[in-house]
Amino acid sequence: MRIIVTGGNGKLGRAVVAHLKETGHEVFVFDRVAAREPGYFPVDLTDYGQVLDAVLGLEEHHSGVDAIVHLAAVPAPGIVPDVATFDNNVPSTYHVLQAARRAGIKRIVTASSETVLGLPFDIDPPYIPVDEAYDARPESTYSLGKHLEEQLEIQLCRWDPELSITAMRFSNVMEPGDYAAFPSWQDDATLRRWNLWGYIDARDAADAVLKALEVRGPGFERMIIANADTVMERPSAELAAEVFPDVPVTKQLEGRETLLSIETARRLLGWEPSHSWRDELGR
Template sequence: MKIAVTGGSGKLGRSVVRRLRQDGQTVFNLDQVGQRSQGFVTVDLRNYGQVADVIHGLDDRHNGLDAVVHLAAIPAPGLAPDAATFENNMLSTYNVFQAARRAGIKKLVYASSETVLGLPFDTPPPYIPVDEEYPARPESTYSLVKHLEEQMAIQLTRWDPDVSITALRFSNVMDPEDYEAFPSFDQDANRRKWNLWGYIDARDGAQAVARALETAAPGFEAFIIAAADTVMSRSSAELAAEVFPGVDVVKDLGRHETMLSIDKARRHLGFEPEHSWRDVHSNRTTPTED
């Protein structure tokens, strides 16, 4: 397929572009930042004309796309004024979705966020593990936009039942070099309670994108995408009991099982995390004394 990836220069985007190319796809990275390279195109996603133009065709590089992966955004709360976050993220997503529909593209996969689940959980979650079944609980402008993007996708797929839009509610994206800090999280269980001690390896995030492109049916679906484990060495049941004592734990938790349920992604997408921070630390050997 010929696939446009918006935000392909970002932390998750780099892994997605790499994975899709390894799978044999032709990938165009639509971003405002990045080095001149194969498939890189400078685009301001807030400008509908630019977005529509590059999705419909680009000189001799392509004359139409088969799918769009939309990852570009101000990626977290607090990085820009709230109004700037709302304007940038909402407008960019509308432009990408609308331009893709106008171009006849039927498959879109995009980055929603774990934040719609109620992060930072100053109000405790309704139950643990959290899943896609309870209504969105945005607690910031950033997560409000993510919720509104999902609502927009629902309506767009209602307008055009042949269109498939998949929202991947990514957890905190990590690269292997980030795992150096993970053992320090054990010092304070509250330090990472804000997302139920979750994360996602960028390579597994890319796997989820690839699976969604392969398997998603027409219509809208949202999936939590997280690692199979937590960022902690302590057991998941112990963490839940200590930090959220009044919250029902609705299933038996494995020792380090994620509390951001990925059961739906496993069932419908065939998603299965392949990377854990524990693999990095277990592969390190302790120097022996002479």
């Protein structure tokens, strides 16, 4: 496929671009700060004219694409003022989706966020493991934007029954170099309670994106993308009982399994994470 990846210079974007290229796809990266190398283009996604023009064609580089992976965003709360987060993220997503509609592109993957589940869980989640079944609980402007983007995508897929949009609620993205910090969290279970001790290896996240592009049919779907284990060495049942004693646990928790349910991605994509921080550190 010929695939546009927005935000391809970001932490997740780099892994996605590399994986798509390794599996034989042609990738065009749109990023406000683009690398000076073939296939990278500086596009301001807050400017719809630039987005539409670049999606429709870029001189001799491309005259149309098959799919878009939209990752570009202010990536977390508190990096810039709230209004700047909203003014960048929500309009940019609308511009990318609208340009895709105008260009006839039917296959799209977007970066949603685990934050819509209620992070940082100052209010207990309704149950553990959390999944996509309960209503979104955004607790920040960043998360509110991600929720609104999902709602936008639902309606666009209603308008166009052939359109496929997969919103991936990525957990905290980690690269192998980040795993050196994990041992420092082991003595205090509250340090990572804010996302139920979850994470996603960037390489596994990239594979989820690829699988969504390959196998997802028409319609909207949201799915949590997290690693199969937690960031902790203690058993997950023990963590849940200690830190969230009043929260119902809906299944028997085995070992260090994730408390961010990835059953939807497993079922719909045939996806299974294959990396773990334990392998990287030999634990």
